[in-house]
Amino acid sequence: MSDRDLVWSSTDGDLRRARPQPAGRPAAAGGRVKVRRETAGRKGKAVTTVSGLPLDDAALRALAGRLKKRCGVGGSAKGGVIELQGDHRDAVVEVLRADGYDVVLAGG
Numbered sequence: 001m002s003d004r005d006l007v008w009s010s011t012d013g014d015l016r017r018a019r020p021q022p023a024g025r026p027a028a029a030g031g032r033v034k035v036r037r038e039t040a041g042r043k044g045k046a047v048t049t050v051s052g053l054p055l056d057d058a059a060l061r062a063l064a065g066r067l068k069k070r071c072g073v074g075g076s077a078k079g080g081v082i083e084l085q086g087d088h089r090d091a092v093v094e095v096l097r098a099d100g101y102d103v104v105l106a107g108g
Helices: 057-071 089-098
Strands: 033-038 047-051 075-078 081-085 103-105
Touching: 033 089, 047 089, 057 075, 057 081, 057 089, 089 103
Parallel strands: 033 103
Antiparallel strands: 033 047, 047 081, 075 081
16 A cells, blocks of 8 residues: 555544645745734724734744733733734834734724
């Protein structure tokens, strides 16, 4: 039996659905990092969210730490989204553009 005939592996699961992983940074949906201010479901408190970053979880947490220190606020990084307490869109856009990301302000 050759490797091409293999359809299921105990370590990788269903190999018929496996897709090759791109080398380096994976492309984000749309290729843009979206920075927005949200208040919905937060009792009127503003939160700055950053989504669409082409980073893995460890790199996302590291970037969130840098942004939290730069803005002097708390926040979190989970599910591919960075949340910062308060409205810090200008500072976040400045840091991300300096890192070479294509940043767009989304929402209102």
